[in-house]
Amino acid sequence: MAEISSLYASALFDLFLESGAPDESFEQAVFLRDTLQDSEYLQIICHPRISVAEKCKFFREAFSESIRDDLLGLLFLAVEKNRENYIIPALAEFIDKINGYRRKTEAYVISATELSGEQVSALKELLSKKLDKDVEILLRVDPSVIGGLYIRTDGYLLDRTVKRQLRDMEDSMKKEYDE
Numbered sequence: 001m002a003e004i005s006s007l008y009a010s011a012l013f014d015l016f017l018e019s020g021a022p023d024e025s026f027e028q029a030v031f032l033r034d035t036l037q038d039s040e041y042l043q044i045i046c047h048p049r050i051s052v053a054e055k056c057k058f059f060r061e062a063f064s065e066s067i068r069d070d071l072l073g074l075l076f077l078a079v080e081k082n083r084e085n086y087i088i089p090a091l092a093e094f095i096d097k098i099n100g101y102r103r104k105t106e107a108y109v110i111s112a113t114e115l116s117g118e119q120v121s122a123l124k125e126l127l128s129k130k131l132d133k134d135v136e137i138l139l140r141v142d143p144s145v146i147g148g149l150y151i152r153t154d155g156y157l158l159d160r161t162v163k164r165q166l167r168d169m170e171d172s173m174k175k176e177y178d179e
Contacts (some may be wrong), residue, residue: 004083008074008090013097015070026098028067033091045084055079104134107153112145112162127153 016025035041044050044058059075078087099105107127109115115123120137127135131154146162 002089005086005089005093008078008086009093009097012070012074012090012094013101016094016098017101019068019070025068025070026095028071029091029095029098032063032067032071033088033095036088036091045079045087052079055084099133102134103132104136105131105154106136106138107151108138108140110140110142110145110150110161112141112143112147114141115139123149123151127151 012029019025036045045055050058056076056079059072059079063072063075074090075087078084078090107123109123120139124135124137127137133154135153144163146166148161148163148165149158150161150164151158
């Protein structure tokens, strides 16, 4: 699966480099990825009983006014080749390629409570220095982590949540008990 997604992403990236509107391509790819991840859209694009023509018509009606022809072409090509499951991974990889080209990245941050603007700014500054890239922080609040932060960015994972620490303590205690 990764190989086909990578081919689609690389082709889109080549078109991105040739286009005269790189910011527009990026924003539209993010919009398309986020929209298609919605369960209603996924049901439509992956449903085996909806014909290729109907899926293409759906894409044309839903997106022709809001996305570039190269992105719309990806949708049509994937549907025609029965590769609908590759669309979202290809878009995600394409977005990553653009971010790498621009020296930007996204950091997915989960915390138990809402972070203040000052905390977000400090985290952004720290991660930007460590990664030598401009970092966009994507926040999610999950009270089940109890406290601390979970950060995933550029292939790195930092899990300093209380939930993780408790799990590690439990594993350690079980290991000592079993010995």
